[in-house]
Amino acid sequence: MHNHSDESDEVDAERRYNRVLSTIYHQTSPMQRPGVTLGTLCLTLVAHGSYERAGVKASLQAALDNDDVIAYRDDEQELRFTRLTEDSVERLVLEYPEVADHDTIREYREDP
Numbered sequence: 001m002h003n004h005s006d007e008s009d010e011v012d013a014e015r016r017y018n019r020v021l022s023t024i025y026h027q028t029s030p031m032q033r034p035g036v037t038l039g040t041l042c043l044t045l046v047a048h049g050s051y052e053r054a055g056v057k058a059s060l061q062a063a064l065d066n067d068d069v070i071a072y073r074d075d076e077q078e079l080r081f082t083r084l085t086e087d088s089v090e091r092l093v094l095e096y097p098e099v100a101d102h103d104t105i106r107e108y109r110e111d112p
Helices: 006-027 038-047 053-065 086-095 097-101 103-110
Strands: 069-073 079-083
Touching: 006 038, 006 053, 006 079, 038 053, 038 079, 053 069, 053 079, 069 086, 079 086, 086 097, 086 103, 097 103
Parallel strands: none
Antiparallel strands: 069 079
16 A cells, blocks of 8 residues: 655655646747647646646646746737746747736846
8 A cells, every 4th residue: 555645745746846847948949939838738747747737737836926937828819838047038038029028027037
């Protein structure tokens, strides 16, 4: 019988959180759009991975709350997510200049 402790749940949640961040990063490489959809994240981590959709969504929300990720709408009004890293933000603003006014983007770019 497997004994699941709170500590292992925390490790699993942290691992899933980091996997969500790395998947967003890899799905937004310079050869792709600067943001990924929830559908693509779930395809990668749920259908082809070992996570549940609810867990992926919880980790994504935590990443948004922690300002590790930002959400924006593309030209087709589809919600997309990108990492708040220097190269990702630069690519996002180049492709979608209107997001430069987003509070989180402005704060990120002003931080030394």
